[in-house]
Structures are given as structure tokens and as C-alpha cells.
Amino acid sequence: MAQLKVLISGAGIAGNALAFWLSHQQHDVTVIERYPDLRSTGLQIDIRGHGIEVLKRMGLEKAFRTVSVKEQGLEFVNSTGKVVAYFPANRTGEGLQSFTTDFEIMRGDLIRLLYDNVKDRVRYVFGTTVQSFEQLDDSVEVRLSNGHKDRYDLLIGADGQWSHTRKQMLGPRAEDAMHFLGVYAGYFTIPRQIENGETYHGTAYIAPGQRLLFSRRHKPDRVQVYLVGLTDSERVKAARQGGVEDEKAILSDLFRSAGWLSEELVKELQESDDFYCEHMAVVRQDSWSDGRVALLGDAAYCPTATTGMGTTSSVVGAYVLAGEIQNHFSRFGTSKEAVPGALHTYEQRFRPFMNTVQHGIEKDKTYWHKMPSGSFTLACLNLFLSFASFFRMDVLAKYIMREDTGSWKLPDYEGMDLRL
Structure with a gap:
């Protein structure tokens, strides 16, 4: 044939x-x-x-x-770095994955x-x-x-x-x-030697002004950093024409003094050689x-x-x-x-x-757009996350990740299961 x-x-x-x-x-x-x-x-x-x-x-x-990457889970911290919630990876082989998958x-x-x-x-x-x-x-x-x-x-x-x-x-x-969502994300990695007893996990901090600072370790000597936001998204998008240095300058301005490790991460951002800025868009x-x-x-x-x-x-x-x-x-x-x-x-x-x-991934309708922007509502969100974590309610998998595709079934094709 x-x-x-x-x-x-x-x-x-x-x-x-x-x-x-x-x-x-x-x-x-x-x-x-x-x-x-x-x-x-x-x-x-x-x-x-x-x-x-x-x-x-x-x-x-x-x-x-x-x-x-042997990531064990995701923790949420407040502005002082105190852990308010922790969601471990689902390693049972059953049910939906959490934010961190197996x-x-x-x-x-x-x-x-x-x-x-x-x-x-x-x-x-x-x-x-x-x-x-x-x-x-x-x-x-x-x-x-x-x-x-x-x-x-x-x-x-x-x-x-x-x-x-x-x-x-x-x-x-x-x-x-391409339909832009008005959400941007800056990605880069930083040198950070692992400490005794430290585990591989993600750490997320939701800051006032609908901003997220997120880090996760993937190597013993390196950590990934994500800066995600909606504030001044058009300004960030316009900086694309000016190149990486303009994008770095604007993100540094937007995330400086946000709390947690923001000052340290902004400094690392300016010195990074692998920075990339994404403007989220659904196709x-x-x-x-x-x-x-x-x-x-x-x-x-x-x-x-x-x-x-x-x-x-x-x-x-x-x-x-x-x-x-x-x-x-x-x-x-x-x-x-x-x-x-x-x-x-x-x-x-x-x-x-x-x-x-x-479904539902539209500008102004994603969970990013529903993030609280004020200190009081952020405190309420952290309290809810703490409650969900304590009672092992995986709200991340059920209400944020889109892993559940309902009744759709993976087709079987002859000769396309190489385990046999």
C-alpha cells in the first residue's frame, strides 16, 4: 500500500x-x-x-x-509568606488531577x-x-x-x-x-539552590490588584517564576512592540511592592536572560x-x-x-x-x-477576572482556600482546571496502543 x-x-x-x-x-x-x-x-x-x-x-x-518534575503540590501564601492552604498532587491514579498532576x-x-x-x-x-x-x-x-x-x-x-x-x-x-483575554503572564527562571528539607512544590501568592506571583522548583539549583495579571493589560500588550526590555520594565513596575517576595522577584526579572511575556488568547x-x-x-x-x-x-x-x-x-x-x-x-x-x-473562556469571564482586588476580599479568599485545604476539597481541579471533558470518550484505533 x-x-x-x-x-x-x-x-x-x-x-x-x-x-x-x-x-x-x-x-x-x-x-x-x-x-x-x-x-x-x-x-x-x-x-x-x-x-x-x-x-x-x-x-x-x-x-x-x-x-x-516530581512536584508534590501547590501552596498558597499571604503577603508575609505564611502558608494559608496546601493542595497535594493526586497520585492515586483515580479521579481528577489537582493543580499539580502526577x-x-x-x-x-x-x-x-x-x-x-x-x-x-x-x-x-x-x-x-x-x-x-x-x-x-x-x-x-x-x-x-x-x-x-x-x-x-x-x-x-x-x-x-x-x-x-x-x-x-x-x-x-x-x-x-485569536481572541485575547486581557490576561498577561511573564515567565522566567532564577538561580536558587535547594535547601535541606525543601520539597518540590508550587507557591502562589494572590496580590491586591488582581495579580498573581507564582514560583515552582524544577531543578535542585533553579526555580521558575510566573507573574500574572490583568491590571494595565493593554499597556503590557503595547510593550510587545518595544521588545523584551520594555516588557520587563512594565512588569517590574506593576509587580514591585506587591507583597511576599515581589521586590526580590522583580530584581531577578530585570536580570533574567530567559524572560518571556505571553498575552493569553484562545484560538x-x-x-x-x-x-x-x-x-x-x-x-x-x-x-x-x-x-x-x-x-x-x-x-x-x-x-x-x-x-x-x-x-x-x-x-x-x-x-x-x-x-x-x-x-x-x-x-x-x-x-x-x-x-x-x-467553554466560557472569554475576555472578562475567566477566573482571572474574578480574582479579588482589595485586601478584605483577598483575606476572605485566603480563608476559603484554608477551609478547602483543611477539608481536602480540591476546588482547583473541579472549578478551574478543564480536565473533566464530560461524556467524551477517547477513541480506540487498531494498532495504536503500543503497550500491547
């Missing part, structure tokens, strides 16, 4: 996960990435719900745990894990993007930024929420698929494909960090897309009939999952 010739734009989690399955099915897969090498950077992420099952079906659970990992380590398991079966071209493409009757002709031109049975845009592939697929007159569109071009992961349906389901959505989406390609290709044997049908059922099967994950 002839192979499908597939081009995947983006060597992130979604692109590598799809390459894993399609190369296992013996298709001819090429992955291009705009960065000059594998972009194995980024902070801590997790896998939840159906994503954990997909990871197990990939046969990668053992390798994942070898490089995972499957925490650094983004770069997950990408490297996926890449190492496919690099001998997949062709990678770095420092390259899709310059343009033309849909033909039986293929899509793609011209790359390196001057190379070729025809493929299928082009997949897995190039993130700012997807260049999506913009080309939708055309210049299409409505922007929504009526269709994830057009002809022989399809979108995957954040390029198609970014749910934002607000849901805690970005990585899971990419991993599960890649599994469903690969499964539908396998089903239709096995049935028809040629790309002419297989590709359109596979893309249709991929969306038909997976859209209910994403509808649940993205």
Missing part, C-alpha cells in the same frame, strides 16, 4: 506527537521548524485526563517519568522525549517555514522559505497560536482566530481544515494556560488525527479519498472535546 506524504509545520509538542503516530504507520513524514534547532525551551507543563492515556498508549510513560514535565524535556522517539523515522528540516502553498486536485504544492518546492498529500499546521499556516489557510480577509475557528491543509494543537484550538489543558489538547488531538488518517487510508488506500474523510472525522470526533475545554 502506498504511503501518504505528509508535511508538518512545527516541531513542538503537537507536531512531534503527530509525527510519532504517522511514522509508526509507515507514512512519509517531514517536519519543518522555523527555529535553527529543536526548540526545547519553555517552562513546566503537565498532561491530564485523556492525555495520560494517550501517553501510555504511545508506550512512553516510563521514559516520561524518568525526566518528569505527570509534570518541563516543555523542553517532553519535546526532546518525543523527538528522540521519532527522529530515526522522520525527516526534520530546521530554520525553515512554509512560504506559500497551492491546493491542487490530488495534492498540495508547498514552497518553503529555503527555496525548496514539493507536493504533499497533506500539510499540517502545528505551528502554535500565532500560526503562519493558519493565516495562509484562512486568507487575508478572514476574521482573526477559535469554524473549521480546522481546508482541502488538504489542516491545523493541529494551539494553531487550531489553543485553550490558553487558563484551562491547564494546552498540552493535553495537543497530544489527544494528534492521536485522534492520526487514528482517523489510519482508518480512512486503510479503507480507501489512496490519498484522494482518504485525506478529506480523515480530516472531516478528525474534527467531528475531537471538536466536542475542545468545545468542553474552551
Whole structure:
């Protein structure tokens, strides 16, 4: 049986996960990435719900745990650093995960894990993007930024929420698929040697003015820092044009004197060499494909960090897309009939999952927008968190994380459980 010739734009989690399955099915897969090498950077992420099952079906659970972050839970502190609540990770293997899951990992380590398991079966071209493409009757002709031109049975845009592939697929007159939430987050890491008796955990401080300062250790000598807020979000967004130093200056101004470790963290922010500022946006569109071009992961349906389901959505989406390609290709044997049908059922099967994950994620309606801004309401919130922690009520998993996708069931595809 002839192979499908597939081009995947983006060597992130979604692109590598799809390459894993399609190369296992013996298709001819090429992955291009705009960065000059594998972009194995980024902070801590997790896998939840159906994503954990997909990871197990990939046969990668053992390798994942070898490089995972052994975070034990999340604590909330007040302005003086006193712990007011603690929510441990759920390691029972049953029920919903907490804020800290049993499957925490650094983004770069997950990408490297996926890449190492496919690099001998997949062709990678770095420092390259899709310059343009033309849909033909039986293929899509793609011209790359390196001057190379070729025809493929299928082009997949897995190039993130700012997807260049999506913009080309939708055309210049299409409505922007990105919907900003008015929430920004500054990320960076700081050197901090672990102390005797210290455990790996996350520490969150909710400050007046709808601001969150959050730290979590991932290495014995390094800690991640997150500064999240709504105040002056438009001002922060405008600073993007001025570059990293302008963003650093504005976040330093907004978080200075916020309480807890704010002065120390602002100083570390100014000196950091891995700072990144994200403006949270959900990606929504009526269709994830057009002809022989399809979108995957954040390029198609970014749910934002607000849901805690970005990585899971990419991993599960890649599994469903690969499964539908396998089903239709096995049935028809040629790309002419297989590709359109596979893309249709991929969306038909997976859209209910994403509808649940993205439900209610709108500007001015997220839990970020419901955070108290005054000292009295913050004290009430800390009291509630203390109460919930004491009685082991995991309000974070039930009311904030979007792991519960209701009645949606993970499809079974022949040959796509590599544990067997």
C-alpha cells in the first residue's frame, strides 16, 4: 500500500506527537521548524485526563517519568509568606488531577522525549517555514522559505497560536482566530539552590490588584517564576512592540511592592536572560481544515494556560488525527479519498472535546477576572482556600482546571496502543 506524504509545520509538542503516530504507520513524514534547532525551551507543563492515556498508549510513560518534575503540590501564601492552604498532587491514579498532576514535565524535556522517539523515522528540516502553498486536485504544492518546492498529500499546521499556516489557510480577509483575554503572564527562571528539607512544590501568592506571583522548583539549583495579571493589560500588550526590555520594565513596575517576595522577584526579572511575556488568547475557528491543509494543537484550538489543558489538547488531538488518517487510508488506500474523510472525522470526533475545554473562556469571564482586588476580599479568599485545604476539597481541579471533558470518550484505533 502506498504511503501518504505528509508535511508538518512545527516541531513542538503537537507536531512531534503527530509525527510519532504517522511514522509508526509507515507514512512519509517531514517536519519543518522555523527555529535553527529543536526548540526545547519553555517552562513546566503537565498532561491530564485523556492525555495520560494517550501517553501510555504511545508506550512512553516510563521514559516520561524518568525526566518528569516530581512536584508534590501547590501552596498558597499571604503577603508575609505564611502558608494559608496546601493542595497535594493526586497520585492515586483515580479521579481528577489537582493543580499539580502526577505527570509534570518541563516543555523542553517532553519535546526532546518525543523527538528522540521519532527522529530515526522522520525527516526534520530546521530554520525553515512554509512560504506559500497551492491546493491542487490530488495534492498540495508547498514552497518553503529555503527555496525548496514539493507536493504533499497533506500539510499540517502545528505551528502554535500565532500560526503562519493558519493565516495562509484562512486568507487575508478572514476574521482573526485569536481572541485575547486581557490576561498577561511573564515567565522566567532564577538561580536558587535547594535547601535541606525543601520539597518540590508550587507557591502562589494572590496580590491586591488582581495579580498573581507564582514560583515552582524544577531543578535542585533553579526555580521558575510566573507573574500574572490583568491590571494595565493593554499597556503590557503595547510593550510587545518595544521588545523584551520594555516588557520587563512594565512588569517590574506593576509587580514591585506587591507583597511576599515581589521586590526580590522583580530584581531577578530585570536580570533574567530567559524572560518571556505571553498575552493569553484562545484560538477559535469554524473549521480546522481546508482541502488538504489542516491545523493541529494551539494553531487550531489553543485553550490558553487558563484551562491547564494546552498540552493535553495537543497530544489527544494528534492521536485522534492520526487514528482517523489510519482508518480512512486503510479503507480507501489512496490519498484522494482518504485525506478529506480523515480530516472531516478528525474534527467531528475531537471538536466536542475542545468545545468542553474552551467553554466560557472569554475576555472578562475567566477566573482571572474574578480574582479579588482589595485586601478584605483577598483575606476572605485566603480563608476559603484554608477551609478547602483543611477539608481536602480540591476546588482547583473541579472549578478551574478543564480536565473533566464530560461524556467524551477517547477513541480506540487498531494498532495504536503500543503497550500491547
